Amino acid sequence: MISKTCIKCNINKSLNDFCKAKVNKDGYAGTCKLCKKEYNVLNKDKISLSNKKYKLANPNSGKITTAEWRRNNPSKLVEYSDRWRNKNRNKYNAISASRKKRLRNATPKWVSKEELDKIRMLYTISGWITNNVGIEMHVDHIIPLQGKNVSGFHCLSNLQVIPAIDNLKKSNSFKAA
Numbered sequence: 001m002i003s004k005t006c007i008k009c010n011i012n013k014s015l016n017d018f019c020k021a022k023v024n025k026d027g028y029a030g031t032c033k034l035c036k037k038e039y040n041v042l043n044k045d046k047i048s049l050s051n052k053k054y055k056l057a058n059p060n061s062g063k064i065t066t067a068e069w070r071r072n073n074p075s076k077l078v079e080y081s082d083r084w085r086n087k088n089r090n091k092y093n094a095i096s097a098s099r100k101k102r103l104r105n106a107t108p109k110w111v112s113k114e115e116l117d118k119i120r121m122l123y124t125i126s127g128w129i130t131n132n133v134g135i136e137m138h139v140d141h142i143i144p145l146q147g148k149n150v151s152g153f154h155c156l157s158n159l160q161v162i163p164a165i166d167n168l169k170k171s172n173s174f175k176a177a
Ligand SMILES: [Zn+2]
Pocket: 006, 007, 008, 009, 010, 011, 031, 032, 033, 034, 035, 036
């Protein structure tokens, strides 16, 4: 078979004039490319509406995950977070102040200045990997600072640098437990 008749315009055309369609027995669409194009133009609104409906019903179709995007756009990520920080100075300061306070409260008295320097180094390393390798890292408290049964300390032995995605999994499992 090298030609077929279009079901719309009834013209016998070469197979090249039909789009490939696996669902059909002969492997080609029933309507020719020209008719299909015409239909698309005439039904533009209808098609975009049905695409919209599909997207609403399938929110994850064609959408890459946030983690994936972050992995692919490390420089953009830094740019966006910088922009957010500048725009939301007060909010950022408040968050970072309360975070600092929380860490300070969880730091035992026996933690030396030297150890604090090393802890600071962990945060630098974590940030370096995030920005230069493109894998978002977190400095994680192995035993959470405000755990359900036990509360961990903000000290070197309770800290680890792990990929953010693992940290997320961990906090979910902590919540589930
Ligand atoms: Zn046709």
